[in-house]
């Protein structure tokens with residue numbers, strides 16, 4: 001039980017990697033705040049966790065690109081649990097389209113949901129961690145934050161920025177005993193990658209780039225997040241942990 005009684009907020013956690021992180025943290029004894037754009041689905045996710053792991057949970061609808069909703073997420077968490085030990089900035093979107101066809105609306109949506117959200121959520125949660133003199137903040141970057149991927153210029157930009165912003169936030173928050181790290185997943189089986197993985201040729205191409213020869217599972221990322229959120233990572237900060245089956249080693 002490496003996270004016994006810790007309070008963890010995970011954004012975008014009704015499904016996919018976010019839910020995988022929530023589940024791995026619940027296994028380690030953390031109480032979980034599920035937040036996403038649909039209240040009913042947040043509640044469905046919390047029900048699964050409460051039933052299986054006998055932990056305390058909270059479901060809060062929150063569009064992470066909206067400051068008022070982010071502030072409400074933090075307020076609801078404090079009202080129920082009185083503290084925030086772990087914040088996982090997980091919510092994210094991808095919109096495929098070549099640079100020449102991509103619209104300003106696409107660009108703004110991706111940057112707002114993937115990157116501005118990290119600013120909004122961290123800024124809202126950090127004052128409580130500062131008061132506690134402890135906290136762990138983890139953001140979801142991507143291998144697309146290190147190398148270019150066709151047709152997702154806005155996504156690559158948002159994820160690359162998370163890698164550098166993580167380093168900066170680690171510097172600013174170290175004095176308060178707050179660790180700030182990121183995880184850069186490779187190809188993980190979720191709704192985000194479902195289209196690519198349904199295409200046999202595309203899937204074979206992705207697997208050929210992955211030395212470990214398989215697609216990742218949300219739990220692979222969940223276990224990395226548990227490590228970064230635990231006392232085992234107390235001396236780790238400003239780091240992006242790549243969990244990609246070897247993709248970036250090529």
Ligand SMILES: NC(=O)c1ccc[n+]([C@@H]2O[C@H](COP(=O)([O-])OP(=O)(O)OC[C@H]3O[C@@H](n4cnc5c(N)ncnc54)[C@H](O)[C@@H]3O)[C@@H](O)[C@H]2O)c1
Nearest residue numbers: 012016017063064090091092140142185187188190191192
């Ligand atoms: N799946 C992969 O291969 C992969 C690889 C690298 C990085 N990532 C990153 O991991 C994170 C999770 O992705 P996933 O694969 O689980 O995708 P997913 O689409 O299954 O889950 C993303 C979740 O974010 C939520 N979300 C979308 N917009 C939101 C908003 N405005 N406010 C709050 N929640 C919002 C969605 O409703 C969804 O539940 C993302 O940041 C993604 O960029 C995924």
